[in-house]
Amino acid sequence: MRYATGGTVLACRMALDSGLAINLAGGYHHAASDRGEGFCAYADIPIAAAALHAEGRVERVLVVDLDAHQGNGIAATIRPWPWASILDVYEDDLYPNPKEPEDYPIPIAWDITGPEYLETVDVALANALDAVRPDLVIYNAGSDPYFEDPLTNLGLSRNDLADRDLMVATHVRERGIPLAMVLSGGYARESWRIHTDGIEAILARFDRAAVGEPTSR
Ligand SMILES: [Zn+2]
Numbered sequence: 001m002r003y004a005t006g007g008t009v010l011a012c013r014m015a016l017d018s019g020l021a022i023n024l025a026g027g028y029h030h031a032a033s034d035r036g037e038g039f040c041a042y043a044d045i046p047i048a049a050a051a052l053h054a055e056g057r058v059e060r061v062l063v064v065d066l067d068a069h070q071g072n073g074i075a076a077t078i079r080p081w082p083w084a085s086i087l088d089v090y091e092d093d094l095y096p097n098p099k100e101p102e103d104y105p106i107p108i109a110w111d112i113t114g115p116e117y118l119e120t121v122d123v124a125l126a127n128a129l130d131a132v133r134p135d136l137v138i139y140n141a142g143s144d145p146y147f148e149d150p151l152t153n154l155g156l157s158r159n160d161l162a163d164r165d166l167m168v169a170t171h172v173r174e175r176g177i178p179l180a181m182v183l184s185g186g187y188a189r190e191s192w193r194i195h196t197d198g199i200e201a202i203l204a205r206f207d208r209a210a211v212g213e214p215t216s217r
Helices: 003-016 044-054 072-078 114-132 158-174 191-212
Strands: 020-023 063-064 082-091 104-108 136-140 177-180
Touching: 003 020, 003 044, 003 104, 003 136, 003 177, 020 191, 044 063, 044 082, 044 136, 063 072, 063 114, 072 082, 082 114, 104 114, 104 158, 114 158, 136 158, 158 177, 158 191
Parallel strands: 020 177, 063 082, 063 136, 082 104, 136 177
Antiparallel strands: none
16 A cells, blocks of 8 residues: 555656656545544545645645545545545445534435436536636545446446546646546456546547646646
8 A cells, every 4th residue: 555655655756747647556535644444544645635736746636536435534625725626426324423524515315326326427517616716636436336346336337447537637627727646446346447438538538648648747
């Protein structure tokens, strides 16, 4: 997990340089600055955001957490930081309880349909991006909203989740905002396929553009 935390820091640096970077690990969103819990030892996303903010490379950071569980550790860690915000779409009746206060919390019911979920993410993400106007988005792309995931009750399909990941990348990159993605939770036998689908869809659309359009930072 320490190496993966370094990977999240590196992904954020690479995103600022090239527009898009993906850490094939990380997203330990239940860990806070003073504690670990829920399979999470290090608060990799806040660590990465704080490092780049301290260096003056970012002024405003938006975390987009679409893992099925609430990112309580991220929320608790960044709450004192006026420059960092979190949009979090999570299954309401699920660990952790109680939930942490957040900037943009979107609790959803277990029986939400795929189209309803994608519409919810679409609207909430556009609103949060326009409100925060971040210069870096860190996307926690948990695959555990999958219908066969044993730790959650949501019913999304492989295609729904690939569509979701591509939607997030499209919103962020079309606004010219650097995007760092981390994988977070997923506990089904097919979880790796879900991440593969999403990453392949993102790279097919954005990899060449990301390399060809370095930011000025
Ligand atoms: Zn999760």
